Amino acid sequence: MAGQKKTLLKVIILGDTEVGKTSLMQQFINGKFSQQYKATIGADFLPKDMIIDDKNITMQIWDTAGQERFQSLGVAFYRGSDCCVLVYDVTNLKSFENLTSWRDEFLIQANIKDPDNFPFIIIGNKIDLEEGKRLISTKKAQALSNSLGNLPYFETSAKESVNIDQAFEVVARCALKQEEIMEFNDDYTDAVNINVDDDNYNNCAC
Amino acid sequence: MKAPKTFPPGKGQVLYAKSKVYIHVTSNKNDNIPGYLTIVKPFPDSKNDELIISFIPELDLSIEDKTTLDYFDLYGLDGEKNDFYSNNKNDINGKNFPQIIRFIDRPRISSISSYAFGAVINQLYTIQVRPKKTSLWEGSIILHPKQENDKLPALFFHDDESLGTKREQKLKNQNFEPYSENQIGGNSLYWGGDRFISCLKNYATLTESTLETGMFLINCTQEDAMNFVPNILNNDQNKDDNSYDFNAEVNQVLTTAKWNLLTGLASITGFAKKQINNAIDNKILPQSLQKYVERSEVKKITDDFDSASVYLAKWALSVQEEAEKNRKMIIGNEYYKELISVELGDKFIELTPLEVSKAARRGKMNKEDWNKFFDSNGSLQFTIHEIIGQIFHSGLEEDIRKDAWLFLLGVFPWDTTVSEREQLKKSLENNYIEYKNSWKADLTKQENDAFWKDQKVRIYKDLKRTDRDVDFFKSSKGDDSDDDYDDDYDGSYWNEEDEFGNETLFHNKNLLVMRDILFSYNELNYNLGYVQGMCDLLAPLYCVLKDEAITFWAFSNFMERMERNFVRNLSGMKAQMVTLTELVQFMLPDLYVHLEKCDSSNLFFFFRMLLVWFKRELSFLETMDLWEIMWTDYYSSQFILFFALAILQKHSKIIMKTLKGFDGILRYINDLSGKLDVQDLLTRSELLFLKFKQMVELIDRTSAGTSFNSKQAGEPVKPISDELRTLLSKEIVIEKEETRTSETPFG
Numbered sequence: 001m002a003g004q005k006k007t008l009l010k011v012i013i014l015g016d017t018e019v020g021k022t023s024l025m026q027q028f029i030n031g032k033f034s035q036q037y038k039a040t041i042g043a044d045f046l047p048k049d050m051i052i053d054d055k056n057i058t059m060q061i062w063d064t065a066g067q068e069r070f071q072s073l074g075v076a077f078y079r080g081s082d083c084c085v086l087v088y089d090v091t092n093l094k095s096f097e098n099l100t101s102w103r104d105e106f107l108i109q110a111n112i113k114d115p116d117n118f119p120f121i122i123i124g125n126k127i128d129l130e131e132g133k134r135l136i137s138t139k140k141a142q143a144l145s146n147s148l149g150n151l152p153y154f155e156t157s158a159k160e161s162v163n164i165d166q167a168f169e170v171v172a173r174c175a176l177k178q179e180e181i182m183e184f185n186d187d188y189t190d191a192v193n194i195n196v197d198d199d200n201y202n203n204c205a206c
Numbered sequence: 207m208k209a210p211k212t213f214p215p216g217k218g219q220v221l222y223a224k225s226k227v228y229i230h231v232t233s234n235k236n237d238n239i240p241g242y243l244t245i246v247k248p249f250p251d252s253k254n255d256e257l258i259i260s261f262i263p264e265l266d267l268s269i270e271d272k273t274t275l276d277y278f279d280l281y282g283l284d285g286e287k288n289d290f291y292s293n294n295k296n297d298i299n300g301k302n303f304p305q306i307i308r309f310i311d312r313p314r315i316s317s318i319s320s321y322a323f324g325a326v327i328n329q330l331y332t333i334q335v336r337p338k339k340t341s342l343w344e345g346s347i348i349l350h351p352k353q354e355n356d357k358l359p360a361l362f363f364h365d366d367e368s369l370g371t372k373r374e375q376k377l378k379n380q381n382f383e384p385y386s387e388n389q390i391g392g393n394s395l396y397w398g399g400d401r402f403i404s405c406l407k408n409y410a411t412l413t414e415s416t417l418e419t420g421m422f423l424i425n426c427t428q429e430d431a432m433n434f435v436p437n438i439l440n441n442d443q444n445k446d447d448n449s450y451d452f453n454a455e456v457n458q459v460l461t462t463a464k465w466n467l468l469t470g471l472a473s474i475t476g477f478a479k480k481q482i483n484n485a486i487d488n489k490i491l492p493q494s495l496q497k498y499v500e501r502s503e504v505k506k507i508t509d510d511f512d513s514a515s516v517y518l519a520k521w522a523l524s525v526q527e528e529a530e531k532n533r534k535m536i537i538g539n540e541y542y543k544e545l546i547s548v549e550l551g552d553k554f555i556e557l558t559p560l561e562v563s564k565a566a567r568r569g570k571m572n573k574e575d576w577n578k579f580f581d582s583n584g585s586l587q588f589t590i591h592e593i594i595g596q597i598f599h600s601g602l603e604e605d606i607r608k609d610a611w612l613f614l615l616g617v618f619p620w621d622t623t624v625s626e627r628e629q630l631k632k633s634l635e636n637n638y639i640e641y642k643n644s645w646k647a648d649l650t651k652q653e654n655d656a657f658w659k660d661q662k663v664r665i666y667k668d669l670k671r672t673d674r675d676v677d678f679f680k681s682s683k684g685d686d687s688d689d690d691y692d693d694d695y696d697g698s699y700w701n702e703e704d705e706f707g708n709e710t711l712f713h714n715k716n717l718l719v720m721r722d723i724l725f726s727y728n729e730l731n732y733n734l735g736y737v738q739g740m741c742d743l744l745a746p747l748y749c750v751l752k753d754e755a756i757t758f759w760a761f762s763n764f765m766e767r768m769e770r771n772f773v774r775n776l777s778g779m780k781a782q783m784v785t786l787t788e789l790v791q792f793m794l795p796d797l798y799v800h801l802e803k804c805d806s807s808n809l810f811f812f813f814r815m816l817l818v819w820f821k822r823e824l825s826f827l828e829t830m831d832l833w834e835i836m837w838t839d840y841y842s843s844q845f846i847l848f849f850a851l852a853i854l855q856k857h858s859k860i861i862m863k864t865l866k867g868f869d870g871i872l873r874y875i876n877d878l879s880g881k882l883d884v885q886d887l888l889t890r891s892e893l894l895f896l897k898f899k900q901m902v903e904l905i906d907r908t909s910a911g912t913s914f915n916s917k918q919a920g921e922p923v924k925p926i927s928d929e930l931r932t933l934l935s936k937e938i939v940i941e942k943e944e945t946r947t948s949e950t951p952f953g
Contacts, residue, residue, distance in 0.1 A: 008869065017664065017667055017668075017738065018667045018671075035674075036671075036674060036675055037671065038671050038672065038673075038742075038822065039667070039668045039671050039672075039738050039739075039741070041738050041739045041742075041814050041817055041818060041822070043810075043813070043814075044814075044876075045811075045872050045873075045876065046876075047869055047872075047873055058869060060869065060872075065738060066738070067664070067737065067738040069737065069772075069774050069776065070738070070776070077810070
């Protein structure tokens with residue numbers, strides 16, 4: 001039983017309003033794109049089962065509202081995150097400039113203990129739009145990713161499903177790694193908790 | 207005897223009256239409240255099941271009405287039938303036969319200030335009759351409304367004081383028929399309530415329960431009959447359901463279970479319920495599951511869900527709904543607070559399917575119903591409480607929303623005439639123009655005000671994505687699925703000087719009006735400004751009202767109460783989440799324990815639901831159905847939390863039985879989107895509210911120092927938190943955004 005325990009990974013998607021966070025999540029989980037998505041309010045959650053290196057994992061992907069004030073719910077929504085995806089729109093300069101503040105805000109709200117090593121991924125979305133509209137070059141984005149600690153960077157189109165699975169596989173791997181580090185730390189610091197967790201798990205397994 | 211076509215204004219026609227009927231408030235006879243028991247036809251076209259049975263204390267009556275009722279009491283007029291004394295016409299003290307049509311003020315259904323009460327016949331479930339016996343000096347009746355929480359007091363017939371009853375007894379004795387016309391518990395002597403039962407039988411079918419002497423079901427349905435009059439049960443009754451094997455099977459099981467229950471026990475006990483539950487859990491459902499799963503339509507549905515537990519939960523819910531239709535007594539957890547269970551009954555906290563179906567909501571209010579509430583000047587001729595109550599219980603048909611919402615949203619006060627409202631409308635229109643001009647005519651602001659520009663971007667982005675699937679807001683370009691999703695947005699469109707009124711911006715002129723309303727609201731409430739989610743709140747309003755200025759004020763008023771949801775620090779949302787959590791703890795303790803185990807007790811999945819009042823979980827029209835009920839503040843200004851509670855209550859068994867983790871619970875709740883049955887949930891919300899209120903009152907009473915029996919000793923009484931207590935208030939909770947300064951961040 002214990003060997004089959006699924007690893008639960010929590011991933012948060014952040015970024016300015018209308019950069020395509022919901023579209024990215026929907027494309028990754030349901031393989032669909034719609035023009036009809038409404039502005040996300042509060043936060044949405046969708047699970048996705050994956051197999052990474054023979055490991056069964058369930059990714060909980062949290063889509064958040066773009067408007068800043070809803071981020072102050074942070075503590076409730078961000079706690080226990082294993083990875084954070086920062087999204088901007090390649091045709092919207094402001095959304096790119098805001099990436100750093102999204103990261104900082106997350107680190108504070110989620111109360112990350114080791115901020116330097118917490119995994120972030122940067123995604124530049126909407127590359128399907130015509131070249132003339134694009135305002136942020138790949139080079140510029142890569143430079144930012146590097147400056148923020150060599151973060152993985154992807155350019156995607158949620159509309160045309162470009163690079164989505166690749167990006168999220170990296171997200172999953174980063175999250176898995178983070179989860180293992182956290183578990184290791186927990187094992188060290190609080191041996192009693194393990195038993196409690198195991199008990200809970202056994203009660204719940206059915 | 208012909209019924210009159212018109213009634214005097216505000217009056218109803220008396221069909222029955224009995225004097226010296228008492229409520230025994232305490233055991234001290236000095237506290238007794240004397241009054242009249244009446245049956246009144248409220249409107250000329252009221253149907254039999256719309257008649258009002260009411261108790262009117264003597265002190266509440268005008269002299270005129272009292273005379274009318276005494277007259278009815280004494281001469282025993284039996285409504286329109288007038289057959290009781292038809293053989294004794296010449297016997298009425300030599301007077302001319304009295305004119306039959308008499309009117310009194312239309313009785314009120316409820317009253318806060320007095321002991322008066324009334325109930326429409328179709329809202330009554332049963333009537334319990336205790337005839338006068340040698341051991342019972344005074345006969346009594348108790349009316350049981352379908353809403354089980356509306357407990358009405360027993361009415362005692364003081365026969366020796368009632369001139370009418372004394373006269374009737376005398377006449378009966380003269381004819382050597384001293385016995386009761388309605389033989390209840392064997393022959394009994396004629397008494398005051400007897401005539402009431404006979405009279406009521408003219409207007410409603412009374413079926414006596416074979417399980418409890420003196421318990422009459424009023425216009426009972428077949429299901430009621432199966433529950434309470436089992437000897438009329440026959441095997442043909444399930445035939446209608448044969449189209450669906452599963453139904454039939456469940457029906458059969460339930461019927462058998464019910465039989466066992468009813469034949470084995472005089473009253474339904476927790477033990478018996480548990481037995482039924484066990485039977486269903488252990489034997490019946492797995493079999494049904496097999497058949498159920500084999501059905502192709504079920505297979506199709508299941509393809510959409512890859513998680514076994516979610517599938518199982520959905521299946522279980524469908525079973526539950528099926529079972530409820532069959533009025534199954536599913537009884538849940540065994541956790542009762544001793545106090546509640548001793549005082550209010552051991553199944554009090556739960557909503558039995560029976561209870562829910564009894565309390566089912568009325569049909570929506572139509573134009574005709576609505577117009578009845580107003581006189582020719584357009585003044586309300588009923589109390590606000592009455593019309594609010596009706597709206598709360600019925601909801602509104604689409605064509606009266608335009609009128610009714612303006613009252614509900616406080617644009618027009620209820621106590622105005624048509625001409626006053628027209629005047630008011632004019633001044634509101636002028637005021638709106640002012641707010642609109644403060645941005646529209648101010649080009650400096652449009653060009654230089656950073657906050658304004660930021661808000662503009664935000665509003666445009668959201669409007670573009672607001673209810674575009676609703677016809678009213680669809681793109682005039684037609685097939686928009688092929689549109690470039692950013693075709694309006696080239697990174698700079700808001701910097702362009704778009705022509706106001708230029709439809710091409712959203713390809714929909716209604717969205718342009720919404721834009722103007724939101725910009726103007728941004729001026730009106732400068733501190734709050736536009737926040738994501740407000741589009742959702744505005745869309746249904748404008749879609750119904752279709753008048754820019756009026757919608758603006760309706761929206762502003764709606765925002766008065768919703769502002770707390772949008773303030774920067776989200777304190778209003780947090781307060782509601784905490785209150786909801788406490789409410790779940792209080793009302794659904796078992797579920798709460800389970801949620802806690804699953805790390806879901808913060809109920810965060812209700813965040814969005816509460817933020818925009820279920821707008822995203824319901825269809826556009828269902829949203830309207832819900833909101834107008836909420837706007838009445840009939841029971842509580844925070845009734846929306848009871849709606850949330852009702853969702854959990856409805857699904858609590860499934861969640862507890864089949865969902866073991868955070869993951870599954872979230873997913874299950876998420877998947878309820880688009881599948882919420884608003885009417886059923888509103889019924890449950892009301893029942894839950896009434897129970898909540900009763901529990902709070904009970905706890906308040908007992909903690910006020912009154913000694914309570916020893917049974918509660920082991921269970922500490924839970925104090926009622928301030929959060930929970932505010933749920934009993936109808937006052938809107940107002941929380942304002944802090945004053946905006948140059949330091950305040952945008953967004």
